[in-house]
Amino acid sequence: MDPCNPPPHENAPVIETRKQLVSAMQDASELEHLLMICYLHAALTLKKANEPGITPAEAEVVRRWEAKTLMIARQEMEHLGLVNNLLIGMGEAPYLYRPDFPLMSDFFDHLDLPFRLERYNKRAVRRFVKFEKPDDPYLEGLGYDLSELEPKKLEPVLTGGPEEPLQLLRARSLNQGIDFKSIQELYRAIQVAINNCNGFEELNNLFRGSASREPYQDFQFNFEMNIFTFPVTDARTANAAINLILKQGEGIDSQPGYSSHFHIFSEILEEFKAANRDNAAFEPAWNVVLNPSKENVTDPFALDAMDFFNDSYTTMVYMLLGFYAYFSPESCDQSFMNISTALQETAFAPMMTMIVRPLGEIITRRPSGEGPFYAGPNWDLVPDKDQPLPDGESLLRLPPEKDLPDFFINRLGLMERQGYRLKELAAELKLPADVQKRLEFMCENITRMDANFQRIITS
Amino acid sequence: MRNWETLDIAFEGYFMCRLTTDPDPTDEKRGVSGYTLALASETDLDNYILLNPSEEYLKKNFRNPGPRLVQQRKLSLGVKVKSATVNGKQYLPASLLVGGTVNLLDRDFNSGDVGPTFEGRNDIVGSDDNVEFPIDPFIIDIAHPGHPGVRIQRKDVLAHDLPLWKLPPGVYQDRLGLPPALEPSLEVMEAIGVYDFSEYFNNRAKDIAGLIKNVDQEAAETNMDSRALEEMYKTRLYVIEFFGDRIRSRLGMQRIWNFHIEGSEGLIEGIEEAERRLDPQTPWPVTFWFGGYDGDLMIGYMRGALHVPFE
Numbered sequence: 036m037d038p039c040n041p042p043p044h045e046n047a048p049v050i051e052t053r054k055q056l057v058s059a060m061q062d063a064s065e066l067e068h069l070l071m072i073c074y075l076h077a078a079l080t081l082k083k084a085n086e087p088g089i090t091p092a093e094a095e096v097v098r099r100w101e102a103k104t105l106m107i108a109r110q111e112m113e114h115l116g117l118v119n120n121l122l123i124g125m126g127e128a129p130y131l132y133r134p135d136f137p138l139m140s141d142f143f144d145h146l147d148l149p150f151r152l153e154r155y156n157k158r159a160v161r162r163f164v165k166f167e168k169p170d171d172p173y174l175e176g177l178g179y180d181l182s183e184l185e186p187k188k189l190e191p192v193l194t195g196g197p198e199e200p201l202q203l204l205r206a207r208s209l210n211q212g213i214d215f216k217s218i219q220e221l222y223r224a225i226q227v228a229i230n231n232c233n234g235f236e237e238l239n240n241l242f243r244g245s246a247s248r249e250p251y252q253d254f255q256f257n258f259e260m261n262i263f264t265f266p267v268t269d270a271r272t273a274n275a276a277i278n279l280i281l282k283q284g285e286g287i288d289s290q291p292g293y294s295s296h297f298h299i300f301s302e303i304l305e306e307f308k309a310a311n312r313d314n315a316a317f318e319p320a321w322n323v324v325l326n327p328s329k330e331n332v333t334d335p336f337a338l339d340a341m342d343f344f345n346d347s348y349t350t351m352v353y354m355l356l357g358f359y360a361y362f363s364p365e366s367c368d369q370s371f372m373n374i375s376t377a378l379q380e381t382a383f384a385p386m387m388t389m390i391v392r393p394l395g396e397i398i399t400r401r402p403s404g405e406g407p408f409y410a411g412p413n414w415d416l417v418p419d420k421d422q423p424l425p426d427g428e429s430l431l432r433l434p435p436e437k438d439l440p441d442f443f444i445n446r447l448g449l450m451e452r453q454g455y456r457l458k459e460l461a462a463e464l465k466l467p468a469d470v471q472k473r474l475e476f477m478c479e480n481i482t483r484m485d486a487n488f489q490r491i492i493t494s
Numbered sequence: 495m496r497n498w499e500t501l502d503i504a505f506e507g508y509f510m511c512r513l514t515t516d517p518d519p520t521d522e523k524r525g526v527s528g529y530t531l532a533l534a535s536e537t538d539l540d541n542y543i544l545l546n547p548s549e550e551y552l553k554k555n556f557r558n559p560g561p562r563l564v565q566q567r568k569l570s571l572g573v574k575v576k577s578a579t580v581n582g583k584q585y586l587p588a589s590l591l592v593g594g595t596v597n598l599l600d601r602d603f604n605s606g607d608v609g610p611t612f613e614g615r616n617d618i619v620g621s622d623d624n625v626e627f628p629i630d631p632f633i634i635d636i637a638h639p640g641h642p643g644v645r646i647q648r649k650d651v652l653a654h655d656l657p658l659w660k661l662p663p664g665v666y667q668d669r670l671g672l673p674p675a676l677e678p679s680l681e682v683m684e685a686i687g688v689y690d691f692s693e694y695f696n697n698r699a700k701d702i703a704g705l706i707k708n709v710d711q712e713a714a715e716t717n718m719d720s721r722a723l724e725e726m727y728k729t730r731l732y733v734i735e736f737f738g739d740r741i742r743s744r745l746g747m748q749r750i751w752n753f754h755i756e757g758s759e760g761l762i763e764g765i766e767e768a769e770r771r772l773d774p775q776t777p778w779p780v781t782f783w784f785g786g787y788d789g790d791l792m793i794g795y796m797r798g799a800l801h802v803p804f805e
Contacts, residue, residue: 045563062711067753083526084524084532084533084534085524090535090719090721090722091535091719091722091725091726092534092719092721092722093725094534095533095534095722095725095728096725097725098524098526098531098729099728099729099732101526101527102526102527102736103516105526105527106527106736109517223519226680254712258723263712293509294730358655358692359543362603380617383617384517384616384617384618385615385616385618387517388517388518389519389520389615389616389618390517392519393519393521393522416778472521473521479659480615480618480659482659483615483618483619483659483660484618486662487618
C-alpha cells in the first residue's frame with residue numbers, strides 16, 4: 036500500500052515538523068500504554084470457575100473473554116514497543132510515561148471516552164469497542180451494530196464513591212498545534228509525516244538513530260504469543276509497524292472476519308448481551324470499585340497490596356525504560372554480562388506474569404472496606420525516591436547507566452521487603468489459605484528474580 | 495562408557511501433567527491465557543508429573559476423547575517397566591518388575607495425586623518457550639502392584655537438599671534436560687504414532703465438534719449441565735484454533751535427561767540374588783525423555799532407563 040495515496044481527507048491534521056512528529060509519537064505511546072492498562076485492569080476483575088456468582092457454563096464464556104482481552108493487552112504492549120522502536124530509530128529517547136488514572140483525553144473528548152479503571156462490565160466493553168473503532172468508511176457493510184457506537188451513548192456510572200474525578204489529559208501534540216480525533220487519525224498522520232508525503236523540508240532524513248541500539252535487533256518476542264515486533268529503522272519498516280498496529284487494532288486493510296481488537300470486543304459485547312438475556316443477573320466480574328484509590332479503598336490489607344502493586348508495576352516500567360534506553364546487541368554478545376540482558380530476562384515474563392498479574396488478582400478479590408465493593412490496583416506510577424523529579428516534570432527518570440545495577444537491585448529489594456510484609460499481614464489477618472500460599476509463592480519468586488538479576492550482571 | 499555391570503530397567507508410556515503455560519502465571523489454577531486449561535468440572539492445574547495417575551484423578555481430569563481412545567486400545571496411560579536386563583539379557587531376579595509402575599514421588603515420598611513438578615515459573619527457574627522445565631524433586635520409584643515385596647527407589651539430592659528455586663541454575667543443570675539435535679523428534683513421533691500434527695489436531699477439533707452435538711446425551715449420562723459441557727468444548731476448540739502452531743509444535747518436542755541419581759541411599763527390595771548385590775550407594779545413571787505433549791488432553795510420552803550398578 037502506498038502510504039501517501041489516497042491522500043488524507045482535507046480536514047485531517049498535518050504534521051509539518053520533527054518536533055510535532057515526536058510529540059505525536061509520544062501521544063501514541065501514552066495512548067497504547069493507557070489502553071493496555073484499561074484492558075488489563077478489566078481482565079483482572081473477571082471471575083474464574085469455582086468463584087461465587089457464576090455458573091460453570093458462564094465461567095467458560097468469561098474465561099474466553101479474559102483470554103482474548105489479555106491477548107489484546109499483549110498486542111497493545113507490542114504497539115508500545117513498536118512506537119518506541121520508531122522513536123529510537125529516529126534518534127529520540129524511548130518514552131514510557133503516562134499520567135495516572137482516571138482521566139479524559141483530548142483525543143476522545145468528543146466521544147465521551149474516559150480512561151478509567153473499571154471492572155469488566157458492559158459499559159467497559161462498549162468503551163473498549165469505541166476506543167478501537169475504525170473510522171466509519173471501514174465499517175460500512177460489515178454488519179456491526181453502529182448504533183452501539185454513537186458518541187455519548189454510555190451507561191450510567193456505577194461508582195464506588197462520589198463523582199468520578201477525571202483529570203484532563205492534554206495531548207502533547209496539542210501543544211504543537213495538532214488535534215487528533217482518533218487513534219487511526221493519529222497513526223495515519225504519523226505515517227504521512229514519516230513518508231513526507233507533503234514534502235516538508237523538516238521531515239527529510241528522519242531516521243538518525245543507531246540501528247544497533249534498537250531493541251529487537253537480536254531479541255524478539257515469541258511469535259507464539261501473538262506478539263510481532265521488529266526493528267524500525269527506516270520509512271519502510273515504520274510503515275510496516277504502523278500498518279500492523281492499525282490492522283491489529285482497528286482492522287484496517289484486513290480480510291473480513293480478521294480478529295482485530297475492534298472485532299473481538301464487538302463480539303464480546305454481543306456475547307455479553309446474550310448472556311444477560313439468558314440470565315439477567317449475570318455478573319462476570321468481581322464488584323471492583325470504579326477507579327480504585329486510597330479514597331475509596333479502606334481495607335488495610337488491600338491498601339498495602341495496592342502500594343506493593345504500584346511499586347512492582349513501576350519497577351517493571353523502569354526496567355522496560357532501561358531496556359529500551361540502554362539496549363545494545365554488542366553488550367548482549369557478552370552473554371549474561373550486562374544490564375540489558377538482566378533487564379530483558381526480568382522485565383517480561385517474570386515481572387509481568389509472576390508478579391503484576393497474580394498480585395492484581397489477589398487485590399481484586401479483597402473487599403475494599405465496608406460495603407459491597409472490592410478493591411483493585413490503581414496502577415499509579417510512583418517515581419523512585421532516589422530519582423527525584425525536577426519541579427513540574429512528571430516523567431520517570433533513570434539514573435546514569437553505571438548506577439543502573441544498584442538502582443534495580445534496590446528496587447527488587449524494596450519489592451522483596453514489601454512482599455514478605457504483605458505475606459505476614461495476610462497471616463496475621465488469617466486471610467484464606469490460597470491467598471497466603473500465592474503470596475508465599477510470589478515472595479519466593481521475587482527472591483529468585485533478585486538473585487537471577489544479580490547473577491547476570493555480576494557474572 | 496560405563497565399565498561396570500548394571501541392572502538396566504527400561505520403561506515407557508504416557509504420563510499426565512496438568513501444566514500451566516506461559517503467559518499464565520505458574521500458580522494459575524484454572525488456566526486463562528496459556529494453551530492449557532482446567533475445565534469447569536476438573537481439578538486445578540498443578541504442574542505435577544503423574545506417570546501413573548490414579549483412577550480417581552483420571553475420572554476427574556482425563557477428557558474425552560481420551561477415555562474412548564483407551565477403550566479402543568489406541569492409547570494406554572501409565573509409564574511401565576518394559577524390561578529388566580543385564581548386558582541385554584533378561585535378569586530373572588528383577589523380572590518381577592516388568593509390567594510394574596515407574597513413578598516420580600513428591601518430597602514426602604508419597605505417590606498419589608500430588609507429585610513432583612515441572613518447575614518453570616515463567617523464566618524465573620525454567621522456561622516454557624522451549625519446554626525447559628527442571629524437575630523438582632526427583633525421586634524415582636519402581637514397583638509392581640502385583641508383587642508387594644518388590645521395589646527399587648532412590649532420591650536425587652541437590653545441594654543442601656534445597657528446592658530448585660533456592661539454588662543457582664548451575665547446580666541443577668542435570669535436572670533441566672536438553673533438547674534433541676533435531677525437532678520435531680522422530681523418536682517422539684514414532685512413540686506416539688503421530689507424524690502429521692495438523693491432522694492430529696484437526697481430528698481432535700472434529701472429535702470435539704462431534705461431542706458438542708451429543709452434549710444432551712452426555713449430560714444425562716454424567717449428571718452434568720449440558721450448557722456447561724457445550725461451553726467447555728467450545729473453550730477447547732478456541733484454544734486449539736487460537737494457539738495453532740504453539741499447541742501443535744509441542745507434540746514433536748522432546749526433552750532429554752541424562753544424569754546420575756546420587757546424594758542418598760537407594761532402596762532395593764526383592765530383586766537381588768544373595769550372592770550378587772546391587773549397590774545402593776554408587777550413583778545410579780538414569781536417562782529418559784519427555785515429549786509428545788498433547789496440550790488439549792494434557793498427556794505426553796516418556797521413555798527411559800534406570801541403570802543400577804552391582805556391587
